[in-house]
Amino acid sequence: MKKLFVLALVVMAVALFGVSFVGAQDTVVRIASQSPLSGPQSVLGIGIRNAVELAIEQLSGPLTDAGITVEYVPFDDQATPDVGVANAQQMVNDPAILAVVGHLNSGVAIPSSEVYEANAITMVSPANTNPRVTDRGLLSTNRVCGRDDLQGPTGARYAAETLAVSSVYVLHDTTAYGEAVANFFQIEAEAQGLTVLGFEGTTEAANFEGIITPILALEPELIYFGGIYSQTAIFINQARAAGFEGAFMGPDGFDSSEFAAIAGEAGVGTYFTSVAGPASLYPAAAQFIEDYTAKFGEGPQPFSAQAYDSAGVILAAMAGIVAEGGELTRETVRDAVRATEGYEGLTATVTFDRNGDPETGFYYVFQVTTADAAAWGENELLTSLEIPSPLVARGSIVDIAAGNEAFSTLVAAVTAAGLGETLAGEGPFTVFAPTNDAFTAALTELGMEAADVLANTELLTGILTYHVVPGVVLSGALTDGMEVTTVNGATFTVNVSDAGVTITDGMGRTANVVTADIQGTNGVVHVIDNVILPPM
C-alpha cells in the first residue's frame, strides 16, 4: 500500500513538472521609473510616475499580443543622489527590469546612470536637462527633452532682446542642475551685453531676508534663480514683500503648480524657460490629458506627457525587437532605444542622436499669469524655439572641420586623399585634428612643399589615417601611457598629466591636445597643435 502511495506521488510530481513546461510561457518584463515620490518635489515626481503607469497600460498592446507581460516598478529617488544609486543597484538585481524612465533631477540621474551603464539598463529621461547626462557618450542614457546649455541662453536672450533689461543678478541652488543652468544663463547674458551684478549660490530654503537685502541694494532689473520651485517660489514671495519690483526669471525647475501655490500673487509675472510645455500645449496630448485626469483624479503635471513619451519610446523599441523575432535582453533593448527614429510621441517626434539627445529640442519661454495652482496649465507661452541638439548643430566631423578656418589645410588634405566621404559617413570616428599652423610647422620640419604632399596620395592617406581612431574616444577615457590604434594600423602613445594630454607618435615626436571633445553626429574631434606621423 505504502509503495503504491509513493509511486502515485512521484507520478503526480512528474506530471505537474511536465505540465509546467507545456503551459504557455508568459515572459514578464519590467519597466522601472525613478522620480521623487516624497519630499518637496514630489508633485512633479508623482506626475512622472503616473504617466509611466498610464503609458504601460495603454501602449503595451503589441507586447501583450506576443505573450509578454509588461510590469511597472516605480521607485522613489527622493531627489537624492544616494537614494537614486541605491535604487539603481536594486534594479540591477531584478533581471526582469530592462529599462527605466527617470529621473527628475540631473544631480541624481548622473551618478545613477553609471550603474545603469555598467549593467546595460537603458534610461530614458523626461526631464533631466544637464548637458553632462548625455555628453559622456554613454550607450544607455537618453532623454526626450532639451538641454540646459541651450535652455539657459534662451532665457538670457529673451531677457536681453525682448525684456530689454540691462542688469541681472544670478542666483542658483548649488545643485548640478541649478548651478549649471545659471552658469549658462550668465555666460550668454554677458555675451548679450548685460551687466551681471552678482552670481551667488545658496542652499537656504526658508529665510532669504539676508540674501535679499544686498540684492535690492544693487538694484538689478532682473533676478535669475537657477533652482526648483520649492525654493525659488519662497524666495520670490519674500523678495516681492521686501519691495523688489523688477523681473524674475528661472529655468524649468519653476514649472510646477506648486510654484503658484507657494508664491501666490508674488509669483504672477514670473518668466521661466522650459524644455517641456504643459500637456495642454501639445495637440496630440488631448486624449492623454483626459485619460490621465480620469485615472488619477487630477490633471497631469509638467513633464508628465514627456514621461509618457519616454515610456512609449521604450515600449516601441521592445515591440520592434519582438516583431523581428529577437530576444528581449537589456543589451538589445538598450541598442533599440538608442536607434529610435521618428517615434511619434505626444510631445514630439523623437529621433535620438549619437549621444541620446533628441535631434531637435524644444525650448519655451512662459510667463506665470495666475496665482491659482489649478490654473497652472494656462500660463502664457511667450515664444517657442526649435533648436537642434549640439551634435546635430555641429554636424559630422567633416562639417566641424569645414566650419572652422583653422582646419582649412586639414580639409584640403582630406579632400585630396578622397577620405571626405568616409569621414562624413556613419563612423563613428575620433579625429585628432591638427590646425593650419601645425601643418605649416610640419611641412617645414619635413622640408616638403604642400603641393608635393597633396599629390602623394599614399603618403597623405597614411598620415591622415594615423590621425583617425575608430570608435568614440572621449578625453575622459584616455589614460596615461595608453596605446591607441589608429585606422592606419599603427599606434601612438597618450600621456595624461596635470598639464594636459600629450601624444607621442611613431617617430617619437609629440603633439599636445589643445581642445578636446568637440562632439559631432558621427564622432568626436580633438584639436592638436602638431601633425603626428606614423613610423616610416
Next chain:
Amino acid sequence: MATESTPAPLSAPTVAAGVSGWEAFKNGWFYKYIFFPLGQIFGFILGAAVILTLLAYLLAFLIPEPRENINLAQQVSRQLPDMIIGGVSIGFVYAMIALGYTLVYGVLKFINFAHSEFFMVGSVVGFEVMQRISTSGEGVLSSWNPILLVIVLVIAGMLVSGTLAVVVERVAYRPLRGAPRLVPLISAIGVSFLLVDVVRAFAAITRNDFNLTYPISQVPFLQQRPEITLTPESAPLLQFWFDSANRDEIDIGLRMTSLIIIIAAILMLLILNWFVNGTKQGRGIRAVSQDMATAGLMGINANLMISLTFFLGGAFGGAAGVLYGMNVGTVTPFVGFIPGLTAFTAAVLGGIGNMTGALLGGLALGLIETYLNGLLVYFPVLGQRFTPVFTFSVLILVLLFRPAGILGQKVDEKV
C-alpha cells in the same frame, strides 16, 4: 562647559527699607519688570548694531572696492536700515529658541537637542490652524481680526510645543536622569530625528506635500510693509548718510510680519522675565536650577518644576516657530535644523543657562548673520555661502576662549 549659572539675571538689585523716591522706583514693579528689561533689550540692540556698523565701515575703509564698480561704503549705507531691522527680527526668533535651550540647561545641565524640532512643530501647528480657518469657509480668514488671529496662532503653537516638550521630557529624559551625561544627549538626538520623521509622515499622509504655505495672501494686513521715507528735507541732520549712500531718499521699512515678530517677542520676554523672577513658581525653577537636592529639601517638587521649565522652553520655541513661519511664508519638516543650531550657538555665546545671555546671544547672532549676508556678497571669492562658516566660528571661538559665554559666570570646574 563648566558653567553653572542660574536663569536669574533679569532681576533687579535689592534695596534697603525706608528709601528715597528713586530707590522706591527701582524696587517697584514697573521698573523691575518693564522698564529695566526693555532698557536691556534696546541696549543690546543698540550696542550690537553700533559695533557691527562700525566694523562694517571699517571694512569698507580697508577694502573700498572689493569688486569692480562696487563701492562698499555706499552699499553699507544703503543696506543699513534693512540689515538692522532684519537682524533684529531674526535675532528675536533666535533669542526665543535659545531661551528653550538655556532654561533646560539651567535646570538640568543638559542640552536638549530636540528643541529645534519643538520650533518646527510650532511652525507646522501655526500653518495647520491657519489653514483650517482658511478652508472652513469662503472669506473666513479675512474676516478675522488680524491681531486676534496672530494671538490665536501663537497660543496654539505654544500650547502644542509646550505639551510636546513636557511629554518628551517625561518619556525620553526623566528615565535617564541618573545616567552619564552622554546618554540623555543621544536620546535627545533620537527624539529630534523621530519628530522630523513623524511630521514628515503626517504631512505626506494628510497633504502629500512638504511645502506648507501659510495662507497669508488672504490676510492683507499681514502683507503690508510700513515704511518711512527720509529725505534731506525731513532729516537734514542725516545729510552725511544721504551722501554716503548716494541716494536722494532713504526708505526705512519692514514687513508687517517682521514687526509682529519684534513686538510679540518683546512682550513674551517681558512676561517670561516677570514669571521667572516675580512669581513663586519662577522662584521654584530658579531654586531647582541652583541646587536640585536642596530645593527638594525645601519642599519644592523638583519634577514639577522641571516639567514646567520644559513647558516654558517648548512654548517659546513653538511661538518662535509660528512667528518665523508667518514671516518666511512656507515651512517644511526640515525647517528646524539650521535655526535650531544657530540659536544653540546664540545660547552658548550669551552664556548657556543664563536667560539674559540667551537674549543677548540671539540678538547679537541675528545681527551678525544679517550683516555678514549683506557684506559677503560683494567679495568675489567668499559670497554668502560663507556666512555659516563665520557664525559657527563664533561658537568655536567662544568655547575656546570664554566657555562661559559673554554673560556667563565662571565657577569651579565640575567634573
